[in-house]
Amino acid sequence: xxxxxxxxxxxxxxxxxxxxxxxxxxxxxxxxxxxxxxxxxxxxxxxxxxxxxxxxxxxxxxxxxxxxxxxxxxxxxxxxxxxxxxxxxxxxxxxxxxxxxxxxxxxxxxxxxxxxxxxxxxxxxxxxxxxxxxxxxxxxxxxxxxxxxxxxxxxxxxxxxxxxxxxxxxxxxxxxxxxxxxxxxxxxxxxxxxxxxxxxxxxxxxxxxxxxxxxxxxxxxxxxxxxxxxxxxxxxxxxxxxxxxxxxxxxxxxxxxxxxxxxxxxxxxxxxxxxxxxxxxxxxxxxxxxxxxxxxxxxxxxxxxxxxxxxxxxxxxxxxxxxxxxxxxxxxxxxxxxxxxxxxxxxxxxxxxxxxxxxxxxxxxxxxxxxxxxxxxxxxxxxxxxxxxxxxxxxxxxxxxxxxxxxxxxxxxxxx
Amino acid sequence: xxxxxxxxxxxxxxxxxxxxxxxxxxxxxxxxxxxxxxxxxxxxxxxxxxxxxxxxxxxxxxxxxxxxxxxxxxxx
Numbered sequence: 001x002x003x004x005x006x007x008x009x010x011x012x013x014x015x016x017x018x019x020x021x022x023x024x025x026x027x028x029x030x031x032x033x034x035x036x037x038x039x040x041x042x043x044x045x046x047x048x049x050x051x052x053x054x055x056x057x058x059x060x061x062x063x064x065x066x067x068x069x070x071x072x073x074x075x076x077x078x079x080x081x082x083x084x085x086x087x088x089x090x091x092x093x094x095x096x097x098x099x100x101x102x103x104x105x106x107x108x109x110x111x112x113x114x115x116x117x118x119x120x121x122x123x124x125x126x127x128x129x130x131x132x133x134x135x136x137x138x139x140x141x142x143x144x145x146x147x148x149x150x151x152x153x154x155x156x157x158x159x160x161x162x163x164x165x166x167x168x169x170x171x172x173x174x175x176x177x178x179x180x181x182x183x184x185x186x187x188x189x190x191x192x193x194x195x196x197x198x199x200x201x202x203x204x205x206x207x208x209x210x211x212x213x214x215x216x217x218x219x220x221x222x223x224x225x226x227x228x229x230x231x232x233x234x235x236x237x238x239x240x241x242x243x244x245x246x247x248x249x250x251x252x253x254x255x256x257x258x259x260x261x262x263x264x265x266x267x268x269x270x271x272x273x274x275x276x277x278x279x280x281x282x283x284x285x286x287x288x289x290x291x292x293x294x295x296x297x298x299x300x301x302x303x304x305x306x307x308x309x310x311x312x313x314x315x316x317x318x319x320x321x322x323x324x325x326x327x328x329x330x331x332x333x334x335x336x337x338x339x340x341x342x343x344x345x346x347x348x349x350x351x352x353x354x355x356x357x358x359x360x361x362x363x364x365x366x367x368x369x370x371x372x373x374x375x376x377x378x379x380x381x382x383x384x385x386x387x388x389x390x391x392x393x394x395x396x397x398x399x400x401x402x403x404x405x406x407x408x409x410x411x412x413x414x415x416x
Numbered sequence: 417x418x419x420x421x422x423x424x425x426x427x428x429x430x431x432x433x434x435x436x437x438x439x440x441x442x443x444x445x446x447x448x449x450x451x452x453x454x455x456x457x458x459x460x461x462x463x464x465x466x467x468x469x470x471x472x473x474x475x476x477x478x479x480x481x482x483x484x485x486x487x488x489x490x491x492x
Contacts, residue, residue, distance in 0.1 A: 062478060099434050099477065106435025107453035113437075355474075364434055366476030371437075 004037040007050050011038050011329065012076050014180050014403045021300060021406060023344065026052055026332035035318040038327070040076075048076060048306065048325035049315070052332035054339040054357060056316045060307055060328055061361030067307035067326060069365065070094045074305050075178070075404065076327060079195065086196040087204070089247040091255075095364050101248070102368065104233045105226055108156055111371040117152065121376055124151045125383045133387065137414035140391070145264035145408070148376060153256025153369075157249065158218065158225025166210070171257045173203030174250075179401035204250060211249035212242060226252065258405055259301040260373045264380060265397070265408035266299035272393040274346040281348050282385055291348035292377045297356035298346055300331040303406055305360070331406060333357045390416050422465045424482045426472075428455045432479035439480060442471050455479070 009016060009025050016022045029036050030052045039047040051057055060067045070093050073079050084092065090101040107113060128144045135143070150168050151161075159167060176183060177199025185194050188206030197204040211227075218228045230245055240248065271278050281287045306327045309320050320326065334356045335343040359367035367373070391413045400407030426446065428439070435453025439446075446463055449455050463471065465485075472480050 095477075096431065099432065102434050103453060106437075107449075107451055110435065110437035110449055110453055111441045112449070360476075362474070362476055364477055366434075366436060 004044075005032055005034065007036045007038040010040070011050055011327075012040060012048075012403050014178070014401050017303065017403055017406065018399055018401070020399060021303075021331045021335070023335060026329060026335065027337075030332060030336060033317065035316050035320070035326075048327045049318070049320055050332075051315070051326050051328045052336075053316065054333040054336040054354070054361075057328045057330065057333040057357050058361035059315065060326055061357070061365070062363040064094050064098075064364050066310055066313050068094050068310050069098070069305075069307060071310060072306070072308035072325065074307070075199075076304075076306055076325065083196045086243065087198045087247060089244075089251040091251055091365065098364055100235055102364075104230060104235075105248075105252070106368065108226055108229075109368050109370075109372055114371045114375050117155070117372070118375065118379070120155060121148075121152055121379045122383065124148050125376075125379050129380075129383055129387060129389065132413075133389065133415055137392075137394075137412070140268045140411045140413045141261070141265050141408055142410075144380075145261045145268075145411075148264065148380065149260035149373075150253075150257045152260075152372065152376060153253060156226050156256070156372075157252060158223055158227040159214065159253075163210070167207075167253055168257065170203045170207045170210070171254050174199045174201045174207070174254055175258060175400060175402055175405055175407065176203070177201035178404040181401065198247075198250065207250045207253060208243075208246035211246040215245055215249075255367075256369055256372070258407060259367075259369070260376050262301035262405060262407045263295055263299045263373065263377055265411055266301075266406070267295050267377070267380070268391050268393060268411055268413055269397060269408075270295060270298060270346055271391050277346050277348050281381070282388075285382070285385060287348045288378055288381050288385075290350060290352065292374055292381060293352055293356065294346055294348050294350050295377060295381075296358045296373070297334045297340070297350075299406060300334045300356075300358050301406055302358070303331045303402075303404055304329045305365075328357075328361065330357045330360070333361070392416065422485060423462045424465050424468045424485050426457060426461050426463055426468050426480055427483050428457055429479045429481070430454055430456070432477045434477035434479070436476040438474040438476065439471050442474060443467060447471075 008028055029050050035049045037047055038050045090098050132143045146168055150164050154164050187202040190202035190205035192205050194200045214227055215231050218231050222228045281291045304327050306325055309322055309324045311322050337343050339354050359370040394412040397411045398409040400409050433455050437449045439455050440449045447455050448458055468482050
């Protein structure tokens with residue numbers, strides 16, 4: 001390990017993200033030529049390469065042969081082979097099997113197809129904004145950021161409205177697995193060893209049980225939804241197994257829920273911190289599309305994904321060896337001054353390309369729900385502008401204790 | 417289309433297509449994505465070089481490639 005440049009701080013420490021993205025730490029790593037090694041727990045042999053520049057994130061994202069999602073784990077910590085197998089969904093797989101699983105649902109998420117959800121999204125957004133206006137404010141996360149994305153993804157999946165709150169709670173407890181706090185292994189009736197569960201969280205058991213019950217209902221009574229699609233899907237003439245189906249369901253609920261929620265939470269902060277920039281959008285609605293991209297870039301809801309190197313190679317001029325971990329810090333690459341001029345400025349007219357990497361740097365794992373997320377945020381922004389809604393943030397946001405999601409737990413606002 | 421613009425021919429590798437449909441978004445006259453989210457090229461599959469490069473770059477599945485330069489007079 002001699003000769004490796006070490007990161008100035010442990011980037012995997014959840015405490016580092018307690019007040020949002022640690023821009024200074026990431027800037028220091030980006031500015032250092034080559035790659036820096038992030039040792040874990042003071043052990044120089046255990047750690048990962050910190051990938052923080054935009055170009056390097058794109059390179060890793062696109063080369064699924066050299067940088068595998070199926071080997072090791074896509075979270076920083078390693079898990080045993082049986083655990084990997086038990087919890088695997090397509091996000092933990094490489095092409096070609098990843099491709100075949102993804103294609104089971106991808107038609108529901110194309111840019112053209114998601115337009116079909118427009119009116120439903122607008123109704124959900126309007127109901128949330130009307131509620132927050134009527135109350136004069138409240139917790140922006142509870143009233144707006146949570147219900148919109150979970151409502152939309154549950155509608156696609158076929159989860160009844162009455163169960164949306166339960167999905168939010170279960171999804172939140174999944175994320176709790178990336179915090180430093182210990183979890184109750186018996187929660188949600190869980191009897192599975194935590195190490196076999198995604199995020200080591202008992203909530204995964206709860207979601208999987210829910211998925212299997214809903215799947216059984218759809219088997220008897222099919223509907224026009226993604227659960228029915230997954231139940232009926234065949235790969236090489238074989239249906240998905242129970243665990244394949246449940247893991248797929250869990251991935252969709254989590255990914256459709258936590259990410260857009262995070263962006264909506266940050267949108268309120270952006271309005272506080274960059275009021276003059278938002279006045280430009282109020283004056284020129286043609287900026288909504290680029291403003292949404294800037295909200296996504298600036299909030300970087302997923303902080304990182306990890307890959308594992310499958311063959312000795314060179315990345316950013318640094319030799320990396322087979323078996324080593326590389327961690328793509330999207331939250332760093334999205335503020336790469338080599339790509340984004342004045343990156344800490346929130347610029348609603350920032351040109352694209354270059355695209356930000358909040359949805360990933362391209363390649364097979366590019367966010368399935370990107371078009372849906374953009375649509376939800378665009379409708380929200382449009383409806384806020386239509387109501388001439390101004391938010392005042394009360395106090396400071398409470399961030400989710402996690403090194404994986406840039407989530408906001410609570411954010412009190414008043415409206416005028 | 418100006419005869420200054422170089423046209424190229426594009427193809428889709430359906431083994432790699434993940435149904436992201438970015439191609440259809442960028443070049444709806446040349447790509448069509450079916451109900452199973454599989455992309456295919458509407459023949460003759462000719463695009464200006466700049467747009468073709470953009471489509472190739474944006475394809476998440478790395479499924480689209482430029483196969484050859486076409487005769488610019490071959491397209492209207």
